[in-house]
Amino acid sequence: MTGPVRRTRSEELLLARVSAAAGREHLGKRRATYGAAAHTAHAKPVWARGIRGLPAFIRYGRLPATKGRDDARLDLYAQGMTIAVKGRILVVRYDTTSVFRTSPPHPRDPARVGPSCTVTDVTGERVVLSGGPDHDDAAPWHSEIQRGVIRSQLPRSLDALDRGKRLAFGDIWLTSEQIGYGEVRAWWPQVRHLRIREEALELDIDGRWHGPGPGVSGIPNLFVLSALVEHLGPDGAR
Template identity: 45%
Template sequence: MTEGASRGRDEELLLARISAAAGRAHLGRRRATYQAPLTERGIWRTAAAGARRLLRAGGRRRPGSGGRLDLYEHGMTVAVDGRIHVIRYDTTVVRRRGVLSPRGTTRAHALIDVNGERIVLRCGDFGHPEVWGPEIRRAVTDAQLPRALAALARGARLDFGPVWITADEVGSRRTSLSWAEVERIEIFNDSVAIRASGRWLVCGTVASEIPNLGVLHALAGHLAGAERDDARSPWEPWSCS
């Protein structure tokens, strides 16, 4: 069997395994696929920092084994070096991170898969991060927002790391404000800032400590009636620029 035919067979087997894993997790229809970048020699680059995080200790590079990110209706799969991770939008936890790369510091997305394992995706680990990044953010927010709003309506308190909210208030550490006072909640110099009564109150909470930042932002928009502008919003955690 030629090298090209062998690689094609490997890709077919990988796709079958990915489809089976997605089916077991009820992820629905596949919407898009993003491949790991090719090196100058045409070999899949699977030994990036993101891949090592997936493999954890003892991981080894297998040239030509490929890597791909598949987005589905209700979740996503991440396949690197033959290992497949499944993530559901309605149950995952997403945090933004700054991680080292060969070109310096880049943004990354840390997610929790269905087995409770943390998966780190750097912006350069798969092609077109400017497309799949915002799509993941939107999908997670859309999947989790209705349940969060229902919980608040029942009187629950929701914790986003050091930030907490109820239907009436938002708080962090010893600070709390009623939603009637809040005009906007934004990220300022990587800290959470609340604009209330025409003044900014910086909570001193690092944005990377906050899980599901997009969900918190959407809830703030509902509860504070803040005007939302995704085109310039500093809450946007997925830009690779």
């Protein structure tokens, strides 16, 4: 019978650094660990296999070294996540982060592969996270980040609207009474649906689609905005 694989000294030190960083930001209980690829937004994009290395990570506690690629370790917690990449530990809190949708992969561009998104850490630095070419947009870490942000930010957004605040999601603004962008605006009882068409947002107002609106790659936390539209529109709970 084979016992558990022992971590190396460097792996123990990395885990200690990750745990310490999560503790400083009060992220709560660790829920899962994944492999991915990451680079800061100001760096030259270098895409990696990412999640393809996850079986090796589970078995050996580390991702396989890959020349010229920035493999990252994602530790997801109750209130956020840590990103360990190139010797750095970046911390993301679900209640303050902005998540931007990255353009989907192009079949003729091998440098753009797998599910990806951009998140901001607690200092405001943007980090691009990507999966591998063998995985679809349902990457587990992507779905968990989305659920965590909605869980943390939707109640706070609704409370702000109740207090008369105006919220902005990029070029889109909304109040407890209206939503708008550019020259388009509507009262909530008029808004039926929100959709993405050709990477731009459109609104169905009284049965008529208005668009194209802002590009989705420039809208922070688009899934929170979608949840607000669903909640505040005529078919919502309000």
